[in-house]
Amino acid sequence: MFQEMKDAAYAGNVEYLKKIVAEKPPDYLVTLPDGDRNIFHFAVVAQKVEFLREAINILPRDVVKQLLLQPNLIREENMLGCAALYIDYELIKVVRELYESVSWSSQDEKPWLWLNSKKMTALHTILREVVKEIFKKQEKCAMEILLMDPEFVNCTVVDSYGHTPLYYALKNGFNRVAEKILMAPLPANSIYSDDLENYPSPFTFATNNCSENVVRLLFKKFGKWLDKIDERGFTILHIWAEHGKDEPCKILLDGDDDVADAKTKIFKEMIFLKENKMADTPLHLAARKKESKLGEILIRGYQQQLNLVKEINQDDVAAAECPPWKIKNIRGNTPLHSSLYAKHEELALYILSIDPTLCQVFNNKNESPFFLSVMFGCPRVLDEILKIDEPRFKMLRRNDGTTVLHYLSALPEKTCPMLLNKYWWILNLKDNEEKTALDYAKRNNVPWLINMLSDPSLIEKEDFDWINACKREEIDAVLTFVDHCQNLQILCRDASDTPLHHIKLPTINAYRSFLENSSIAELKNNIDIDGATPLHRALQRKDMNFAKALLLDDEVQRTIKDNNGKTPMNLLATLCKENEDWAKMCKLINVDPNLNTKFLQQGTNLDRMMKTPFQLLLHF
Structure with a gap:
């Protein structure tokens, strides 16, 4: 008999249902032989919507109520839970009709609040997984279940995974359901843990x-x-x-x-x-x-x-x-550094437009934004930084000794000549592994770059701005330029100027170390366009540390007159009269500013005096 009832439900045989009602006691249909499912479960599985609608009219109300609530013994799903599994909107509507056909007391359990073996309501079941092909149908079914529950109690149920229906609705993009729940008059912690x-x-x-x-x-x-x-x-x-x-x-x-x-x-x-x-x-x-x-x-x-x-x-x-x-983060990176690491040029340019000073900020590896713009191939950022200010020497190199020229292969070919023209004087600098920019180009197998770096005559060298480099106390940049400039003496003669006329360093020891460089030592007595020696300039700008370092150097001439007829000793005498500190300094190093030496010191190199023989004769 049970098999016949099952077959009738699967077939949607309303006449058989009528026969059962007429011949069997009222509780016959709610008995589950073999621990299986009831007739409503079978009809849901077979999706016999009309059969279920007919059942509303045929079956006694208390039987309908029991069939609605009764779970199967496989997943412990009631009829609504079964319908939710099949995501069948018409079936869910029938459940609603069945529910509305029965009178319920406030103590009665609602079908939509029934929990299956996973502690899920039918609403959880529909929302938990997304089936792309029937996404809209899923949402429509979920909304139908929400309409069954005007108090939104099912929205507060937490399943065995710790999730409410809102969790699944948000996660899977069921926006209509999420809106409905969020607009419900329920506290936040009741609809979400x-x-x-x-x-x-x-x-x-x-x-x-x-x-x-x-x-x-x-x-x-x-x-x-x-x-x-x-x-x-x-x-x-x-x-x-x-x-x-x-x-x-x-x-x-x-x-x-x-x-x-x-x-x-x-x-x-x-x-x-x-x-x-x-x-x-x-x-x-x-x-x-x-x-x-x-x-x-x-x-x-x-x-x-x-x-x-x-x-x-x-x-x-x-x-x-x-x-x-x-x-800065723990690595010393600002957001500008981070954007360059990711080659996010748009954001990097936006940040620079807000705060151009960030191009002077270094991370823990001593990487400047200028260095990173070359290393990671961001030519627009590179151009923007060059518009803001001329990069300082330390912006061209990082802690491991690599320079921007080591990473030229990351840039478009048309951009590289510009950098080589500007920074030719760092071309031969080596990293901590004794590798040059040419070694990197060969390692990366970039033929056009290898060709350029192998033949320096292809580089249109721009003048090195030693004046600004000296004013900015970029001692390493000046020394690097000096060491890599093969015609420094000629360059200084042509310019009537030397780095020594402009250098500014923090201590006397820094100056003395600078003067020990062999190429710099040859410039100690050179005169500039105004006839002034480096000692003249040090005294004129009242740089006591530099003046002291030069006065202590036996090779430095003190009696060369500038175009105004003033010797360094004349300037020193004036400073001693005006400032007691200068007088004390002279006494300490045993220099008398009022002693006018008429003769050049022994071993003077006349060629280094640079100007005309007539100018030299003025000192005798």
Whole structure:
């Protein structure tokens, strides 16, 4: 008899159902022979919608109620749970009709609250997995179940995996369902676990899968959870940045007062957070996503929030003095460094447009943004930095000894001659493994670059600006230029100038070390266009350390007259009269500024005096 009833349900045989009702006791249909399923379960499996609708009219109300609630003994699914498994909208509608055909007391269990063996309701079952081909049908079925429950009790049920229906709706992009749940008059922690240490934040799913309205509702409903930190020390802003998710922050940036609190948290507070293990701010993480606009959005949002501040407090002052684009991570990288590592030229250019001084900032490897723009092949950033200022020598080289010329192969061929023309004087510098730029070109097998580096005559050498290099105290740059310039004496004669006339160093020992360089030593008594020696210039700018170093050098002439007829001793005598410190210095090194020596010191090289014989005779 049971098999006949099963066959009738599968076949949708209404006449057999009528026969059973007429011949058998009322509880016959709710008996489960063999521990299997009831007649409603079979009809759902066979998707016999009309059979079920007829059952509403044929069966006694109490039987309908029992059949609705009775679970099968395989997955412990009731009829609604079975219908949810098949994602059949018409079947779910029938369940609703069956439910509405029966009178229920408040104590009666609702079909949509029944939990299967996984502690899931029918709503969980539909939302848990996405079937792309029937995605819209899935969402339609879920909405039908939501309509059965005007109090949204099923939205608060947590399954054995620790998830509510909202979790699955957000994760799988069921936006209509998520909106309905988020707009329900329920507290946030009842529709989503507040144990975020072991549970992903709802904002994790506020990605491009979520509609703009869902994201806004999340900001309003869960705003106080925005700054929750996971086991890595990441906030939700770190996670969005890590995955290059622009949309949530873009919605905030363009949002009105309804998301004002969330906007402040994201753009003014969370953008600075560095609690994660690698001490990256969200802006550092965003900088690594070449395809993302999030870095620019974060900066614009921060600037917008800072402009909205009416009463400046200490935190706001600190934020303004050290904005997020200036913060370094544990590796010493600013977001500009990070963007160049990722070849994210758009963001790098945007950051430079906001703060050009960042091109002077170095990371722990002593890598400048200029160095990285060459190393990672970012020619537009390279051009922009050159427009901002002439890179200093230390910007051309990092800790391992490599220079920008070692990495020319990363740049377009048309860009390389410009760098070689400007920095020809560092061409032969070796890294810590004694490798030159030519060695790197050969290793990378770049024929056109090998050809250029092998034949220096192909390089149109630009003049080295030793004046600025000296003023900026770039001693290494000057010495590198001196060591690699084969015609230094001729160059200085033609220019009527030398590096010694301009050098500025911090200590007397630094000057004495500089003077010991063999090429520099030959320039000690050269005169410039005004007839002044390096000693003249040191005294004129009142550089006591340099003057002392020169006065202590036996090869330095003290009696050469400049074009105004003044010797260094004349200038020194004036300084001693005006300033007691200079008089003390002279006494300490046993130099009398008032002693006018009429003769040149023994061993003077007349050629180094540079000008005409007539000028030399003036000193006798």
